[in-house]
Amino acid sequence: MDWFNTIIRTFFDFKAMAEVLPQLLGVGLLNTLIISLAATILGVFLGMVIAVMGISPSKWLRVPARIYTDLFRGLPAILTILLIGQGFARLSQSVFGPSPYPLGIIALSLIASAYIGEIFRAGIQSVDKGQGEACRALGMSYAKSMALVVIPQGIRRVLPALVNQFIAIVKDSSLVYFLGLLVSERELFRVGQDAAVLSGNLSPLVMAGIFYLVITVPLTHLVNYFDNRFRTGRRKPAPPTSGLKEVNELDAASPLITGSNT
Amino acid sequence: MSLASNTSRNNTAPSIETFHGSSLELTNLTMAYGDIEVLRNVNLTVKPGTTTCIIGPSGSGKSTLLRGVNRLHEPKSGDVLLAGESALKVNPDILRARIGMVFQHFNLFPDHTALENVALALWSVKKMPKAEAREHARRCLAEVGLAERADHRPRDLSGGQQQRVAIARALAMEPEVMLFDEATSALDPELVKGVLNLMAGLGRRGMTMLVVTHEMGFARKVADQVVFMDEGEVVEAGTPADLFDNPKSERLQRFLSEVL
Numbered sequence: 389m390d391w392f393n394t395i396i397r398t399f400f401d402f403k404a405m406a407e408v409l410p411q412l413l414g415v416g417l418l419n420t421l422i423i424s425l426a427a428t429i430l431g432v433f434l435g436m437v438i439a440v441m442g443i444s445p446s447k448w449l450r451v452p453a454r455i456y457t458d459l460f461r462g463l464p465a466i467l468t469i470l471l472i473g474q475g476f477a478r479l480s481q482s483v484f485g486p487s488p489y490p491l492g493i494i495a496l497s498l499i500a501s502a503y504i505g506e507i508f509r510a511g512i513q514s515v516d517k518g519q520g521e522a523c524r525a526l527g528m529s530y531a532k533s534m535a536l537v538v539i540p541q542g543i544r545r546v547l548p549a550l551v552n553q554f555i556a557i558v559k560d561s562s563l564v565y566f567l568g569l570l571v572s573e574r575e576l577f578r579v580g581q582d583a584a585v586l587s588g589n590l591s592p593l594v595m596a597g598i599f600y601l602v603i604t605v606p607l608t609h610l611v612n613y614f615d616n617r618f619r620t621g622r623r624k625p626a627p628p629t630s631g632l633k634e635v636n637e638l639d640a641a642s643p644l645i646t647g648s649n650t
Numbered sequence: 651m652s653l654a655s656n657t658s659r660n661n662t663a664p665s666i667e668t669f670h671g672s673s674l675e676l677t678n679l680t681m682a683y684g685d686i687e688v689l690r691n692v693n694l695t696v697k698p699g700t701t702t703c704i705i706g707p708s709g710s711g712k713s714t715l716l717r718g719v720n721r722l723h724e725p726k727s728g729d730v731l732l733a734g735e736s737a738l739k740v741n742p743d744i745l746r747a748r749i750g751m752v753f754q755h756f757n758l759f760p761d762h763t764a765l766e767n768v769a770l771a772l773w774s775v776k777k778m779p780k781a782e783a784r785e786h787a788r789r790c791l792a793e794v795g796l797a798e799r800a801d802h803r804p805r806d807l808s809g810g811q812q813q814r815v816a817i818a819r820a821l822a823m824e825p826e827v828m829l830f831d832e833a834t835s836a837l838d839p840e841l842v843k844g845v846l847n848l849m850a851g852l853g854r855r856g857m858t859m860l861v862v863t864h865e866m867g868f869a870r871k872v873a874d875q876v877v878f879m880d881e882g883e884v885v886e887a888g889t890p891a892d893l894f895d896n897p898k899s900e901r902l903q904r905f906l907s908e909v910l
Contacts, residue, residue, distance in 0.1 A: 521722060522757035522816075526771035526823060527747025536774060537759050544761070631840040634808055638795055638844045 397589060404587035405595045408580065412592075412599055415572060416579035420603075423493055423561040423575055428554050430497035435504025440534070442509045453505070460502035465560050469495040473567040489573050492564035500557050507549045512542035548615045555604045576600060671699040671858030672748075672826035674719065678728035681711070681718045688714050689882045691728070696827075696860060696875070701853040703869035703890075704862045706879035707905060712862040715879070716829045719860065720749040733826060747775055750820030754832040756812040758804040764791060764815045765800040768822045776823065790818040794848055810841030814848060821852075828852065830861040846872075866910060870894050878902045 441453035460468065472495035473488050484490040515538050523533030562577035569578060580596025674696040681689035689711040696702045704712045717723040719730055721742045730737040737745050758767050768787035772778045778786065791800050794814040804812050813833060820828060830849060834842045846865060850872045853859055863869060869876050870890045877887045878899075886893060886902050897903045 516757075518753060518755055518757035519759065522751075522753065522759070523771075524722060524743075525720060525746055525749075525751040525753075526819070527743050527745075527775040528771060529743050532774055536770065541759075541761060631808065631810075631838050634810060635840055635844065638847075 399590055399594050401587065401589050401591035404583065404589060404591040407587070408583040408592040408595055411579050411583065412576060412595060415574055416576035416596065417599055419569075419573055420558065420561050420575040420577075420599075423489075423496065423564060424554065424558045426493045427496035427500055427557050427561065430493065431500030431504050431553075431557070432550070434497060434501030435508055436539075438501055438505030439508035439512060440539075442505060443512060445530075457502045457505055460499050461506070463499075465496075465499050466563050466566065468499055469563050470566055471495075472498065473564075487570060487573060488567035489564075489569060492561075492567050492569075496557060496560055496564065499560065500553060503553055503556070504550065507546045507553060508542065511546035511549075512539055514545060515541045548611045551607055551611045551614075555607055558603055559600065667855070669699070669852070669856040670826070671856055672733035673698045673731075674827050674858060674860065675731040675734075676715075676719070676728065677731065679715070679718055679725055679730065680727045681714050681723060682726045683723075687726070687882060689718065689725075692879075692882075692884050694877060694884065694887070696858055698858055699856040700874040701857075701859040701861060701872055702875045702877060703873040704860065704877045704879060705864070705866070705869055705893075705905070706885075709881075710879040711882040712879055713831050714882075716751070716831050716860060716862055719827070719829060720746050720751055722746075722751075743775075747771075747823055748826050750823060750825035750828040752813070752816050752820055752828070752830045752833045754835050756804070756809070756816045756836070758812055758815055758819075760804050763801050763803055764796060764807065764818075767804070767815055768819045771819070772822055787818075787822055790822040791815065793821070794818045808841060809837045810844050813837060813845050817845075817848060817852075825857075827858045827860065830859065830863065832862055832864065834863070834865060864909065866894070866906075878905065880905070 438453050438456060441449040442457070444450050444453075469492065473491045476491055477488065480488070480491045512534075519541065520533050520538050523537050524530070528536070561575055564575060565578040565581070569575070574582065576596045576599050577593075580593040583592035584590055674694075676692050676694040679689060679692040679694075680687060692711075692715060694702070694715075704715065706712050714723060718725045719737070721730075721737065725738065732745070732748065758764075759770065762770065765784060765787050768790050769780070769783040772783035772786055773780050776783075788797065788800055791797055794817055796811060796814055796818065799807060799811060799815075802811075804815070807815065817833075833849070834845050837845060842865070846868050849859070849861065850868070853872055861868075861873070873890050875887065876890050876893045878885050878893060878897075878901075880901050886897065886899050893902065894906065897906055
C-alpha cells in the first residue's frame with residue numbers, strides 16, 4: 389500500500405489543505421470571481437458591439453469586426469494576456485497604478501468578447517427574418533428594429549452559451565498570474581500554487597481545483613437545465629381546443645366588428 | 651353568414667370609424683433580385699378606398715409587387731405613387747409608417763403580448779406616450795374582436811387570432827394603404843373566414859387595400875378590381891366579373907381552371 393500513501397500525501401494532504409483553505413476563500417475565490425465577473429461584463433458589452441458590427445450592412449463595420457474576432461479567437465489566451473499585460477504595462481501604470489490586475493481583466497475581456505461576439509451574432513442571425521421585416525413594415529428604422537425586437541430575441545436564445553463562456557472565463561482567469569500579482573490580488577490558482585511550494589505537495593492545488601469545480605459544475609448543470617426548458621417550453625400542455633370555438637366567439641362579437649354583414 | 655358584398659357599403663354604423671385610404675399607382679414598376687427581373691413594367695392604379703386583389707400562380711411576382719410598394723425591396727425602375735406623390739423620393743421609414751402590411755406568417759413579436767405587439771410602433775415610431783399607445787392599442791384589438799386576448803402572447807393564440815392581432819398592429823398606425831400578402835394562406839380552414847370578413851370590413855370602411863390572395867371567393871365578392879399576374883407581368887386586370895366570368899387570356903383561363 390505504499391503507492392496509496394504516496395498518492396494521499398501528494399494530492400490529499402488534509403493538513404496542507406486545511407491550511408490553505410482560509411486564503412483560498414478570502415483571497416483566491418474572491419479575486420477569481422472579481423476577475424471573471426469583470427471580464428465577463430466587459431466582454432458582453434464589447435461582444436455586443438462586435439456582433440452588431442459583424443451583421444451590419446456596411447462592410448466598413450463588418451470587416452473590422454471579422455478581423456478582431458479572428459485575431460482574439462485565433463491566438464492562445466496566454467499569449468494575448470502576456471502581450472497586453474506586459475505591452476501596455478506602462479500605459480496602465482499611469483491610469484490604474486502599478487498593479488497588472490486591471491490589464492489582466494482587460495486582456496481576458498478582449499479574448500472573451502471575440503467569442504461572445506460570435507455567440508451574439510449567431511443568436512441574432514437565427515431570429516426569423518420576418519421579425520425584422522415586420523418592424524420595418526411598421527416604419528421602424530433598422531437600428532430600432534434591431535434594438536427593440538431582433539436583438540432581445542437573439543440574446544434570450546444564447547443565454548446558455550453565454551453561461552458556458554463565463555465558465556471558460558473562470559478557468560482562463562488563472563492565466564492572469566503570469567502578469568505577477570500582489571499577494572492580496574492572487575486568484576485561486578496562484579494561491580494554491582504558492583501554498584503547494586510551501587507544503588511540498590500538490591494538495592493545495594487540488595483544493596484550488598475543488599474551488600473551480602464548485603463554481604463551474606453547478607453552472608454547467610444550470611445551463612443544461614435552462615437549455616432544456618428553453619427547448620421544451622415551460623408551459624403545461626393544454627388540452628386541444630376546437631377551432632370552431634373561435635368561430636363561435638367571432639360570430640358572437642358584433643358583426644360590424646368582424647366585418648360580416650349578416 | 652356570407653362574405654361582405656359591395657351592396658353593404660352604406661351599412662357601416664357610425665360608431666365604427668371610417669378610413670381615408672389614399673390612392674396608389676404603379677407606373678412601369680420593374681423589380682429584380684440581383685440580375686433576375688421578377689417584375690417587369692407593371693402598371694396599376696388603385697383608387698382611394700378600393701380593394702384590389704392580385705391573383706396568380708406562385709412565382710408570378712405578386713409578393714414582390716407588394717414589397718416594392720412599401721420598399722421592403724427597392725424597385726429597380728419605374729415609380730410608385732402614393733396619394734399622387736412618388737414613394738421612391740421619401741425616406742422609406744416615413745413611407746412605411748403610412749402603409750400597413752400583413753404577412754402570410756403573421757410575424758408577430760413572440761416575446762410581446764398582443765397589446766405590446768400593437769403598441770410597439772405607436773410609441774417607438776409615432777412617439778405616442780406609452781400609456782396612450784397602450785390605450786390606443788387596446789381599442790385596435792377590440793376592433794378586431796380581441797379585447798379579451800390583449801395580454802396573451804402570440805403562442806397562446808390561434809393562427810386566426812394571431813393574424814387579427816397583426817391586422818390590428820398595422821391598422822393602429824392609421825395607414826393610408828393596407829397590403830395583405832397571402833394573409834390567410836397559413837390558417838386552419840375554419841379560421842380563414844373570420845380574417846377575410848375582417849378584411850372585407852376594412853374595405854367597406856374606406857381603406858385602400860392591395861390584397862395578394864388565393865381566396866378566389868374573396869376576390870370575386872370583395873374586390874373592386876382584380877389583377878391576374880404571371881411571370882412578373884400583369885396579364886389581365888379588370889372587375890371581378892370580367893376576370894372570373896369572362897377571362898380573355900389563355901393563361902388566366904388555365905389558372906382559373908386549376909384553382910376553381
